[in-house]
Amino acid sequence: MTADQVTRALTAAVPGLQPELRPRKVGVRSPVEVPELWVEVPREGLVPAVAALKAAGPVHISVISGRDTGEGIELLYHLAVGYGTAGGEVMATLRVTVPKSDPTVPSICGVLPGAETTEREKIEFLGVSFTGIPSTAHVFLPDGFPGHPWRKDDPETAKLVNRLVEWEGNDG
């Protein structure tokens, strides 16, 4: 798998994408370049983009990371394309930003069933919702946890840190 192939697959599936190649030099004696692609994807383009990557080569979802940018929520899908090809994996990161007023993202579980845990985790930590996700049960936080810890504007988590409230979690 090469970065070119991944770029072509992405741009063919979702017109207008502009993947940015950030190669990293690895090694000491005979350094090689390990390709990394970073690309902004509109949320409508997410499922087609992931499906195109899957069609291009075996895809492994490492994790979805995310952060609160202030006005919106940024989700980063870290996907290893060409998974299991010796020296030939391309790490592609799809960046999806959604506004806080409507933090909804389509679930990619239909394409990659292995993404379920990490999507569920984002529901708890960032308060986003995934349309079409098989389960929304909590993974790490107790059920009924009052806040979303990775939101910067979340007063509930801060109260729990400072032990201003005693809250006995219910873990189901």
Next chain:
Amino acid sequence: MGLSSFKRALWVFHIATGSCNGCDIEIVAALTPRYDVERFGIKLVGTPRHADVLLVTGPVTRPMAERLKRVYEQTPDPKAVVVVGGCGSTSGVFYDSYNVVGPVDKIVPVTAYVPGCPPRPEAIIHGVVTAVAKLEELTGGKR
């Protein structure tokens, strides 16, 4: 304090309340041939109802607090609680988490602390022995 303070074989129950596994593997290491606590009659048991000593590791996460209390209540008297590791003793690096309610002594009474991240097996054995000696002192040697 020495081997004479062992009035009988000690049965130990280990409960992890959100530890990183570092202390837990050192507890197991204490059981295996290099340290071999079984030669002193110390052994790990599978239920608190059979235990004399509770070995508690971890900073006590929110869901584990209630379970720790329950395990403590299930352990018959007289009993000793030994906290293994820095995070159980003081919350350590996990002091400002929303999901940590420890340290252990906020949840159940503690007889001895074994600091370290993680403590060596020798220290864990010493902690158990210290706790038992203290317990014998408190109960006037009658156990």
Next chain:
Amino acid sequence: MAETQNVYEIPIGPIHPALKEPIRFTFQVEGERIRGVDIRTGFAHRGIEFMGMKRNLIQTLYLSERICGICSISHPIAITLAVERAAGIEVPPRAQYLRVIYSELERIHSHLLWAGVAAHELGFDTLLHLTWKVREQVLDILEELSGNRIDYALPIYGGVRRDVAPEQIPKVEAMVRYYRGLLDELLDAFLRDPSVEARTRNVGVLTAEEADSLCAVGPTARASGLSKDVRQDRPYLVYGELGVKAITPRDYGLEPRGDVYDKAVVRLLEVAQSLDLIETCLYEMPEGEITSFPKIPALLAFLKKAEGEGLGWHEAPRGEVIHYIRLEAGVEEPIAWKVKAPTYSNLMSWVPMFRDQEVADIPIIAASIDPCICCMDRVHVVRDGSPGTVLKEDLLRLSRAKTERIVSGARLSVPGSRPTAHGLRTTDYGGGL
């Protein structure tokens, strides 16, 4: 589920330590057979990423080491790679080799730890004590090199904190020789023992297809025949030059079945692979600096000015670890940090592995993905709404009784011999509680 009235629920846990995710299983069982499993995690959730985003990067590094006491080199390696990428820090060549040496030492200790735990779950405690006795040798070397048995504080942004001194090299070489001499004995004990084979063959099967679609990583995926290893596929440090190959049961001359036996094959062969890597690194390692920032205040000042984002990955003993970090100029703490531990990816693999297996096989199947299960504590059998409790000991006893049954079954084939009484009617278990 044909007859739902015969399906009972067995919750197991949560008093049981795992890495970031201690777990409660709720099994649906029909007689002795497991029909389904529900997994609940989060009992040891400490909010490490949340805390890391409020601390400076050096403190975050120490926090990353305490994600898992067994992977206390893997997580720091992944976070340092991510930060070095985000901030544009170069790592001196010698430090890259040293990081490989340290992480392979960790792999040896972790795989031996697993082998012992697996033997214990099968009721083969002699083997537990043997493997943990020989494991002390690698802990001695780690202590020699780092100063601590567990939690080594070795990687730091820009390099490593300790070098391997010339006088330490013979000790490491002696350790390599010791394990090489022992390996055949270990392979014998685990792979050529008929009762171990009977308990692990075709138990807890994960097919290659399932492993692929559920995104399994590490030895769990490799035992199913998938040739996936971050060290091989997505080179970092000097792994690309060392020519690491993913180990599957094929390397032992077996067609992969993805069962517990195959997982043992992969892990034991990886011990041998790690020994080779350590030896190669010791000889090939160039002289030179071990860090590009010998002074921590200078490092902190540099990191405070840094801006950018980066990924760092590493093949931990259990599979792929990946860290994402985002730095902003002017703030000391990372503004985003995400950690992915291998068990997080392997979590879903348990579902197909448990399906249609026996209750007595729960301990070994759960342990087979190596979630650091040291303790599976309580089983609650709820029948007609009235709970009865099966303790971990009972579960272990069941597992052991099964081993004995298999062994005595083998003896049965000798004409005239009779099975010995085990004092436990294992076959009655499912309906009898």
